[in-house]
Amino acid sequence: MPIIVVDVMPKPEILDPQGKAINGALPRLGFTEFSQVRQGKRFELTVEGEVTDEILAQARTAAEEMLSNPVIEDVVNVAVLDEAEGAR
Amino acid sequence: MPIIVVDVMPKPEILDPQGKAINGALPRLGFTEFSQVRQGKRFELTVEGEVTDEILAQARTAAEEMLSNPVIEDVVNVAVLDEAEGAR
Numbered sequence: 001m002p003i004i005v006v007d008v009m010p011k012p013e014i015l016d017p018q019g020k021a022i023n024g025a026l027p028r029l030g031f032t033e034f035s036q037v038r039q040g041k042r043f044e045l046t047v048e049g050e051v052t053d054e055i056l057a058q059a060r061t062a063a064e065e066m067l068s069n070p071v072i073e074d075v076v077n078v079a080v081l082d083e084a085e086g087a088r
Numbered sequence: 089m090p091i092i093v094v095d096v097m098p099k100p101e102i103l104d105p106q107g108k109a110i111n112g113a114l115p116r117l118g119f120t121e122f123s124q125v126r127q128g129k130r131f132e133l134t135v136e137g138e139v140t141d142e143i144l145a146q147a148r149t150a151a152e153e154m155l156s157n158p159v160i161e162d163v164v165n166v167a168v169l170d171e172a173e174g175a176r
Contacts, residue, residue: 033143036134046124055121062119
């Protein structure tokens with residue numbers, strides 16, 4: 001069944017304490033190549049049947065109105081998961 | 089600066105109470121097209137300079153060893169964010 005992925009990230013100007021904590025821990029574990037880490041959310045919405053434009057629009061609305069907090073978060077991606085990845 | 093995206097989702101056999109809660113709330117708000125919702129995490133790792141194969145491999149290792157809990161989560165995606173999306 002098709003899956004719509006919604007990605008939500010904290011706005012750039014918003015502090016991200018989880019990301020900061022990871023950023024502090026990475027070098028201690030030997031990962032020194034990353035200068036910044038931000039942590040957001042990924043939602044997978046399963047659709048029964050075909051993903052029409054209407055359903056995708058509904059997913060976008062749900063992403064803006066319910067899955068994200070527009071004061072502190074941006075919806076950065078709403079897309080249908082491609083079949084190959086979806087098969088996992 | 090290039091960004092590596094790491095996506096982590098709860099394993100299919102693991103209960104996902106946050107996803108279940110969203111799934112219950114969606115129809116009440118008029119979103120009726122989605123049969124299942126799962127909530128995972130999205131990390132954005134900023135890299136200074138070019139993303140070499142070595143850095144991408146390090147991101148994969150960090151994803152498996154630090155950004156996810158392999159008992160309950162799967163790393164479903166580690167990829168460089170394409171420029172167009174990264175420009176936001």
